[in-house]
Amino acid sequence: MALLAALRELVGDNAVLTAPEDRAAFETDWRGLSSHEALCVVLPQSTAQIAAIVKLCAGVGAGIVPQGGNTGLVAGAVPAPGGNQVVLNLRRMNRIRVLDPVGDTITVEAGVTLQAVQEAAAAQNRLFPVSFGAEGSAQTGGIISTNAGGMQVLSYGSMRAQVLGLEVVLADGRIWDGLKSLRKDNTGLDLKQLFIGAEGTLGIITAATLRLHPAVSARTAALVGVANVAAALQLFQALRAQAGPALTLCEFIDGPAMQLGAAHTPGGRLPFTAPAYMLLEISALDATAAPAATLEPLLAQALESELATGAVIAQSTAQAQNFIAMREAVSEGELREGGAIKHDIAVPLATIPATVAAIESLVAAKYPDCRLNVFGHLGDGNLHINIRPPAGQTLAALAGRKAAITAEVEAIATARSGSFSAEHGIGQFRLPGMRTHKSAVELDLMRAIKTALDPQNLFNPGKMIPEKD
Ligand SMILES: Cc1cc2nc3c(=O)[nH]c(=O)nc-3n(C[C@H](O)[C@H](O)[C@H](O)COP(=O)(O)OP(=O)(O)OC[C@H]3O[C@@H](n4cnc5c(N)ncnc54)[C@H](O)[C@@H]3O)c2cc1C
Structure with a gap:
């Protein structure tokens, strides 16, 4: 109660949602597969407010779940089970700070949608090339935190290739101003890379400077x-x-x-x-x-x-x-139409035909009642392998087989030097894959970085990095 009162005082009553009906949409992921209660949903408007929220939550040990458009496909932006987490939604951080037509950069707050970035670039005869189905809702902070890809990675790379600088609130409440717009800067470790694709586990991205490209004629x-x-x-x-x-x-x-x-x-x-x-x-x-x-x-x-x-x-x-x-x-x-068990694999291009053949054989032999959809970003070696329930049934019909199907599809990809999550990230849904397919060395390095940056495990607990057995 003390935390809620302090949050209200900081951001105003209307920006702290506590009623179950107000919280529900923020607690449930895009596919409606994960829903756990949050202490509250808080809607800050400035970086300074976010820094203060982090300090308040740290004071009482409450977890913080950063949330953008909540379009992620692995339940990374909604609370994990266990309670005691605040959803920090960034949609009110939606200002375009500056567009620099000389340097070809745009600096935006984390809550600016991907579509708004594209439109601002187009208005200045520039291109922001990242593009995918959820672009009207997905926000800059979310697409950076998932290192989103989409359909134009082939020519322009994923989000990592677009980010020149970041502003981040750290776990101790300090603000790191790394909003540089330089193409070249070899002054020590490139800290922004830590936060790109970190799924909100290391800090809260509050603003970003992004690279713009020449407009396509x-x-x-x-x-x-x-x-x-x-x-x-x-x-x-x-x-x-x-x-x-x-x-x-x-x-x-x-x-x-x-x-x-x-x-x-x-x-x-x-x-x-x-x-x-x-x-x-x-x-x-x-x-x-x-x-x-x-x-x-x-x-x-x-x-x-x-x-x-x-x-x-x-x-x-x-x-x-x-x-x-x-x-x-x-x-x-x-x-x-009933949902699908979704997979997001990447394999070396030359192995795509054998990978798809192995998956088709798997489904025909072990899951003949299921329907297979294979689609995705062929040029990047990234395919979505989605297995749908029998016609007329919902995903519930596959509940007992879901874990086995996913383990088998992921194993087919990793056996070919592939990835079990190419662009959607880990969130909660892909944690078993992390345990199975990441080496002990990789997991130890990730845990060491997490502990160094967020020793209290405040940011997005229960996501991306599996706990040590
Ligand atoms: C129809 C559809 C199509 C899609 N197509 C693609 C595609 O082609 N390619 C692709 O890569 N992805 C695709 N996605 C998934 C994609 O990952 C997300 O849509 C997008 O990147 C997430 O943005 P968001 O703002 O909704 O983030 P959210 O879902 O809100 O959050 C995603 C993760 O980022 C963290 N996060 C959010 N904001 C911040 C912040 N400010 N600071 C720190 N952490 C933060 C969250 O905690 C969570 O872990 C698609 C999704 C849908 C629904």
Whole structure:
């Protein structure tokens, strides 16, 4: 009670939510799979308020769960079981502090959404390239803390590649002002790297300086039919060899996943039927360049050699956006139609066909009643392997088999020098994978860093780093 009173005094009554109905949305993850009570939800408006909140929580040993848009897919932004945690939601930290058109940087508070960053960049004829389905809700602090990827990693890298500087509230309540905008700075350890991808376990990011890129003058998208992922990989290699960095997007979506995405996209319509699809995008910085002219001969060649079974180059921006929207709607379609056991693996590109074949064999042999969706960022070797319950049933039908299915899929990826979590992070859901697949040395190093920065284990307890047995 004393903590709640102190928080109210600090940020105002309206910014401390305690009623169960007010807290509920902040306590439950995007997929509705994890929900545990928080002491309260606090909605600060400034870095100074956050520093004071950390000191108050530290004083009574209450955990702090940093939360952005709460669109993360591994239950990292909601309380872990055990109580005694405050959800610190950053949505009111939503100011764009400065956009520097000379240095091509933007400095924003942690609660600014990804879409708002993209729009601010576009208004100055610049590009902020990170993009994915949840961009209207996901916030700068969240996407940095998960090192989010998305569809343009192929050309621009993930969030880590975009961050030049950070402002962070530390566990002792001090504020680290690391909001530099330098491209080069070899002055000791690069501290910002510790907080990128740390999932809120080491500090609270309150602002960031991000790199902007030249605006793209022209772009075109194409939907291509392929027989399977092996053909898609072959086509990707041919396209990359010929188009180079102009190939800014290369997604693979199997037939069932694409049909699901189309069904859940307003105006979604697949122009042809194929066993599997690739979504491609060619971009140009030069206004006189014609991306479609680059793509046409490449796709004609692919059709002639029967690497592609069909191909449509978007005839308008609206059609290109429709292709992308259908790809982005796959996750939401799964959620609305009973859910899925989700996996987010990455493997070396050359092993993709064998990896997918092993997963298909696994499902056919052991889980023949389940439906498999394979889709994702082919060019990055990152595939979402989602296993759906039998038609008409919900995820509850797989409850008894979920842990085994996930362990088997993750083992298939790691056996090929892959990752069991490419871009979504660990949160609570991937903790078993950390125990199984990370070496004792790696876990010891992570625990040592955590203890050095947050000795009281205040920040996001029960997430990312498994406790020692
Ligand atoms: C439809 C959909 C599509 C998606 N597509 C992709 C995709 O293509 N690529 C991809 O990489 N991800 C994707 N994601 C998941 C992605 O990780 C999240 O959407 C996003 O990065 C999280 O941002 P958020 O603001 O919602 O963070 P949250 O979910 O609120 O938090 C995520 C993590 O960051 C921590 N955190 C949040 N804010 C801060 C802060 N200010 N300081 C410290 N820690 C903080 C939280 O504690 C939590 O551990 C998708 C999600 C959805 C729902």
